[in-house]
Amino acid sequence: MKTLSPELQHYLTDLGLAAPHQPSLAFVQQLQGRHVACHSFNSLSVVLGEGLPLDLASLSDKFVTRGLGGYCFEHNKLTFELLAALGYEVQLVLARVLNNRDINAPRTHRVTLLTLDGSRYLIDTGFGANGPISPLQLTSGLRQTSGLDHYQVTSHETCFGVREYELQIEKDQAFFTLYRFDLATYSDADCELGHFYSHKHPHAVFVNNLMVSVKDQQRTASLQNENFKMVTRDGTQIQQIESAEALQSLLADVFSIALELVVAEHLFDRFIGAKWIAEKRREQ
Structure with missing residues (x-):
């Protein structure tokens, strides 16, 4: 051996x-x-x-x-x-x-x-x-x-x-x-x-x-900037990340990455916040 x-x-x-x-x-x-x-x-x-x-x-x-x-x-x-x-x-x-x-x-x-x-x-x-x-x-x-x-x-x-x-x-x-x-x-x-x-x-x-993903036989979970996608045999679900707290929880719960809130806030502001605010304004 x-x-x-x-x-x-x-x-x-x-x-x-x-x-x-x-x-x-x-x-x-x-x-x-x-x-x-x-x-x-x-x-x-x-x-x-x-x-x-x-x-x-x-x-x-x-x-x-x-x-x-x-x-x-x-x-x-x-x-x-x-x-x-x-x-x-x-x-x-x-x-x-x-x-x-x-x-x-x-x-x-x-x-x-x-x-x-x-x-x-x-x-x-x-x-x-x-x-x-x-x-x-x-x-x-x-x-x-x-x-x-x-x-x-x-x-x-x-x-x-x-x-x-x-x-x-x-x-x-x-x-x-x-x-x-x-x-x-x-x-x-x-x-x-x-x-x-x-x-x-x-x-x-x-x-x-901002890119994160994990995958196995049953699912592919991926985050790219504001969009979180979960693919399973039953189909695809996409959701938008709307806060730094949601980003922090997602990284911990789905990807097993623990970040301090201040870091999640920085990432949210840089890669998600501006896009999310602009989209909300277009919807109004």
Whole structure:
């Protein structure tokens, strides 16, 4: 059995898992499902201007000890390092987030490619409400179910002879492209560039939006600025957040994130209050 660092053992134990005697897909499925259900995807540290170090000690403290979650460069680093330490064949991959647009996007999303028993899988514990909760086969055109969602991975060869892949989610009976990636060799140094852009650039999505989500087999709960959405097998419910107190309660009750009221007030005023007041005025 592999000997893990204290940080990785802390992460593994917190998810209620034990190190497998040998690599198996069943363990990866459990790891990914429990991770995205337990550790929220969110932009809180970004919008609060906090430091976001990517070393394992800092990630273990933030995710496991303090329960604060984070975004892709944090989530997928933790998952990647655990799988690598357990003897899995994993590759760090950087992707361009497209959200169904034909744009020249930078590589600002980190994911993991797993090779196991002759098959390749995409592992992503850090894409929020649209992300999969289980490994996806890297088989082009195969419709795959992951929790409440359906996905497919497509591939094509560019004019330069590079094989590119796209992860797509099914929405309204059509496939919506989430991100595109290739299988080039990337390192933590490459991640630092995308990470810096994602939490420091004035136009970065995470800098300009309050985003939080968790998901499991039965539900996807997500907050984006003033809108809270709950998706279950019975349908979708959307409600607007109308006060700092409501925001504080929602973060605690649904996402297990405890914030002082003064912090919730700051977040409400910055991302919700002005929009909510303007909408109320339009209704009058």
